[in-house]
Amino acid sequence: MNVWKDKEGNKLSSKEFLKRFKEGVSNITPVQKLQNEVRSTFTMFIGYVVGLISLIIYRDSFVVIWFTYALIIIFLGATWSNGIKWFALRQQLKLFKNMDNEAIDLEKVFNQLDGGKE
Numbered sequence: 553m554n555v556w557k558d559k560e561g562n563k564l565s566s567k568e569f570l571k572r573f574k575e576g577v578s579n580i581t582p583v584q585k586l587q588n589e590v591r592s593t594f595t596m597f598i599g600y601v602v603g604l605i606s607l608i609i610y611r612d613s614f615v616v617i618w619f620t621y622a623l624i625i626i627f628l629g630a631t632w633s634n635g636i637k638w639f640a641l642r643q644q645l646k647l648f649k650n651m652d653n654e655a656i657d658l659e660k661v662f663n664q665l666d667g668g669k670e
Contacts, residue, residue, distance in 0.1 A: 586645040593638040600631040 556569040564572070604627040611620040 583645065583648050586641060586648055590638065590641045590645055593634060593641055597631065597634045597638050600627055600634055603627050604631055 556564040556566065558564055558572070604624065607620060607624050607627060611617070611624070614620045
């Protein structure tokens with residue numbers, strides 16, 4: 553049986569853990585989601601580059617040479633596509649962070665307006 557613990561060290565049942573996990577995931581902000589996507593896309597990008605380099609270096613060790621070239625073409629396409637996605641996500645994250653910094657807290661504005669009328 554899995555033993556889950558919360559931040560305070562209290563033991564949680566699997567059902568309670570899943571409930572808290574779902575609540576936490578539902579509260580993820582768009583910036584946090586983008587940060588995670590940028591990190592995971594960059595990790596995949598590095599994996600594609602390493603795979604491509606490995607195929608090029610060890611292409612003679614494959615029994616079927618044309619298979620190696622097919623894999624190199626696939627890795628080139630995946631690397632290119634994933635690289636573009638990574639750059640686009642970084643730009644989107646930068647934009648979202650700027651929006652968060654410039655956002656006006658409407659609740660404070662409304663409280664000031666209500667306070668001014670009294």
